[in-house]
Amino acid sequence: MKYATFSAGGERFYGVITDTGAVALSPDFSHWPTLFDVIEAGGLDDLARAAQGRSATHTDYSFEMVLPNAPRILCVGVNFPDRNAEYKDGSAQPKHMSLFPRFASGFTGHNHPLIRPPENHTLDYEGEVAIVIGKAGRRIPAAKAYDHIAALTLCNEGTIRDWVRHAKFNVTQGKNWDRSGAIGPWLVPFTDAAQLDEARIQTHVNGELRQDDHLRNMMFPIRKEIAYISTFMTLQPGDIIVTGTPIGAGARFDPPRYLVPGDVVEVSVDGVGTLRNTVEDEVL
Secondary structure (H helix, E strand, O other): OOEEEEEEOOEEEEEEEEOOEEEEOHHHOOOOOOHHHHHHOOOHHHHHHHHOOOOOOEOOOEEOOOOOOOOOEEEEEOOOHHHHHHOOOOOOOOOOOEEEEEOHHHEEOOOOOEEEOOOOOOEEOOEEEEEEEOOOEOOOOHHHHHHHEEEEEEEEOOEEHHHHHOOOOOOHHHOOOOOOEEEEEEEEEOOOOHHHHOOEEEEEEOOEEEEEEEHHHOOOOHHHHHHHHHHHOOEOOOOEEEOOOOOOOHHHOOOOOOOOOOOEEEEEEOOOEEEEEEEEEOOO
16 A cells, blocks of 8 residues: 555645556544654555545645655664765764754655755765654663564665865754655555565666665665664654665765766665656756
C-alpha cells in the first residue's frame, strides 16, 4: 500500500496510490484532517481497509510533500564510511552521530522542482531513506527500535552547500531553504526488517548514477539512530528521521557538480519507489 498526500482541483487530499490513480480517503476520515494525524492515531490500517475495492477518485493529481505538517524532522549527517572519507580531513569514524533539524517548509513533493535560490547556486542533492515513527518511545533499546517505525519514504535532502559553512558549529541555514529538498512520493508501511536491512539506495542525476550503496554499510544503522535520538528526546508518532546519504554528492566532485535548472534527480530504493524532482530557479 502506498499512502500519499496529493492535490487535485485546488483541494488537498490524502489517500492511496494505485496503478490507475489516486484514491482520496481523507473525505471519509474527517476526524483525521491530514496524513500526519493518521500516523499519530495509528490509523494506516484503517486507511488500507477503507481502500479495498475502491476505484481511483483522481487520475489528474499532484503529489505533495508526504507529511507537509510534520513538526519534527531530524537528519543524520555523514553516515557512510566513504562519505566520512570524502571530507579528506583524516578523521576516523566519529563516536557519535551528527544530527541537525530540517523543517517541512524546506521540502516539496514528488515531481515538483527543487528551487535554486538567487543568493547562492551551490544546490546539491543527497539521496536518503527516511523513516516515520509510529509508536512513541524514550530510551528505546536498539533491539526494539524497529517496533517504533510506522512507514518508510524517500528524501532528497537538498542542500545549499556554501550556506552550511556560514558558521562553525551548525548547518541549519544551508539545510532549510524553502523547497530545496523533497520527501515522498508516498509512505510504504514498515512490516519487515529486510525492508531496511537489505535496502540499496541509488541517486541518478540526468540518468547518471551518482550515489549507490546499501544501508547495511551505515556507520550508525537505523536501529542505533532511533536508540540514540530517543535517549535525549521522546520520539513521537509522525516524527521523521532522515537516515544519511552515501558518497557521491555533487560537492565532492572536482570541480563540484551542483544542480542547475533543467536537471532531473531520482532517488530510488527497491520496495519503496522513486522520488523524482527537476530543478528550477526561484522566481522573485
